[in-house]
Amino acid sequence: MSDDKGGSFEERLQAAQTRQASNAPAPASGAKGTASPMGIGVRVGIELVSALAVSVAIGWGLDRWLGTRPWFLALFVLLGGAAGVANVWRLMMPRSPR
Amino acid sequence: MAAEGKMDALGQFELHTALGGLGRSVNFTNSNLMMLLGGGLIIGLLYYGMKPRAVVPGRLQSLAEISYSGLLSMTEGSIGPEGRRFFPFIFTLFFFVLMGNMLGLLPYSFTYTSHIAVTFGLALLVIVVVTAVALRIHGMHFFSYFFPEGAPKLLAPLIIPIEVISYLSRPVSLSIRLFANMVAGHVMFEVFATFIVLLGGAGVLGASIGxxxxxxxxxxxxxxxxxxxxxxxxxxxxxxxxxxxxxxxx
Structure with a gap:
């Protein structure tokens, strides 16, 4: 990034363009690769818990608002569990190679 | 663990007002003080680090340059070339969190990232910015994010809530991860430090185990x-x- 002192403008433009081009196709690989088993476990746990927490909050709020005491909470706990698993799936699977 | 004395592993996370009477009158806490200090240190690093403008950088200048170019390449590498315009945001976020974590390790200081209010505030800011960016770029097409292409239409009532919950759980997991890591580390310090004190008070044998x-x-x-x-x-x-x-x- 900081070594573009010498050379004509054309050369530097060329260099910048190749740099951009070599950057562009590389997809986001995420922060994986160096994760320890412990780290993975903690991340999975946090993903599951946070999805569940959000869905419980939504279900509880809807129940409170609509006065349908247990039903939305029960529904959203199930959905939250599914969303947590979806999060973990997305975390563990490599990004789709499209 | 700390049955005797007033060794309370969570006492270190309590908020107090700082700066004497002035702080008390406007509720300026030690957390706010550390935030200001952290922000000041970042600005100081960049300002005094880049002041010499040497071709061959000294230590401070190289620290400033490395942190700038390293974060820039990370931003461009993970967002793509158009990620450059988000660089100031990422840079500020990274250094605010880093300063909070690092300053908290100094004795007598306070770790502002150990409060979920702070980390959740940051994560909320992130998610609002991300959603605003997506809406700005894609408009209403953004909502197709919640329904992957090619999925059977019959499953829509199931997939859409799951995707929405999954999207909304991002700020929660982002904030819990940071907050939990910080709290766990500092509690561990305190617990082991308590062991030292307790064992030290238990004769020669205790002190040697201590x-x-x-x-x-x-x-x-x-x-x-x-x-x-x-x-x-x-x-x-x-x-x-x-x-x-x-x-x-x-």
Whole structure:
């Protein structure tokens, strides 16, 4: 990034363009690769818990608002569990190679 | 664990007003003080680091340059070339979190990233920015994010709530990750430090065993330095990944 002192403008433009081009196709690989088993476990746990927490909050709020005491909470706990698993799936699977 | 005395492992996370009477009147807490200090240190690093403008940088200048170019390449690498315009946001976020984690390791200081109010505030800011960016770039097409292409229409009532919950759980997991790491580290320090004190008061034999938690605490300081930097990095790179999703919609 900081070594573009010498050379004509054309050369530097060329260099910048190749740099951009070599950057562009590389997809986001995420922060994986160096994760320890412990780290993975903690991340999975946090993903599951946070999805569940959000869905419980939504279900509880809807129940409170609509006065349908247990039903939305029960529904959203199930959905939250599914969303947590979806999060973990997305975390563990490599990004789709499209 | 700390049955005697007033050794309370969570006492270190209490908020107090700082700066005497002035602080008390406007509720300026030690947390706010550390935030200001952290912000000041970042600005100071960049200002005084870049002041010499040497071709061959000195230590401080190289620190400033490396942190700038390293974060820039991370931002561009994970969002793509158009990620450059989000760089100031990522840079500020990374250094605010890093300073919070690092300053918290100093004795008598306070770790502002150990409060979920702070980390959740940051994560909320991230998610609002990400959503705003996605809406700005893709408009209403953004909502197709919640329903992957090619999925059977019959499953829509199931998939859409799950995707929405999954999207909304991002700020929660982002904030819990940082907050939990910081709290866990500092509680561990305090617990082992309590062991040192308790064993030290238990005669010669106790004092000689008390060396062990002392050694452990020294090792923990190094480990916590790693965690402090790593969590700031994780916070920044996850923000980048969310921004990538917002810009490209998969």
């Amino acid at each position: 060396i062990l938690p002392l050694v452990l605490n020294v090792v923990l300081v190094g480990f916590e330095l790693l965690v402090a930097a790593l969590q700031a990095y994780v916070f920044a790179i996850l923000t980048c990944i969310y921004l990538h999703d917002a810009v490209h919609l998969h």
